Amino acid sequence: MARLDLEWEALLSFVLLAASYLCLYAAIHRRTTFARYSMTVLLVASGAPLAAMLIVESRRTATDANIGLGMAFMLTWLITAVVFAASFIVWLLKKRKRA
Numbered sequence: 001m002a003r004l005d006l007e008w009e010a011l012l013s014f015v016l017l018a019a020s021y022l023c024l025y026a027a028i029h030r031r032t033t034f035a036r037y038s039m040t041v042l043l044v045a046s047g048a049p050l051a052a053m054l055i056v057e058s059r060r061t062a063t064d065a066n067i068g069l070g071m072a073f074m075l076t077w078l079i080t081a082v083v084f085a086a087s088f089i090v091w092l093l094k095k096r097k098r099a
Helices: 002-027 033-059 067-098
Strands: none
Touching: 002 033, 002 067, 033 067
């Protein structure tokens, strides 16, 4: 049961991370190809630590706690929160400029 919970938690973390970058991309003023590729590279770089730790965890035979996996989740959640906050700030500034 714990393995299934870990998979759903990882899936939700990746979905929220992707959603945060989509919100940031939607909030920026100029959507150029550079911005699109930059967001893609940042998304992959942000999700890489969690993906790597999930691969390591799936190959582990020990049943004890994996501190590195917890830190990878926390890092992913922190990045997600920062990107959501940045997209909200950019969106507010864009709305304020229009008004």
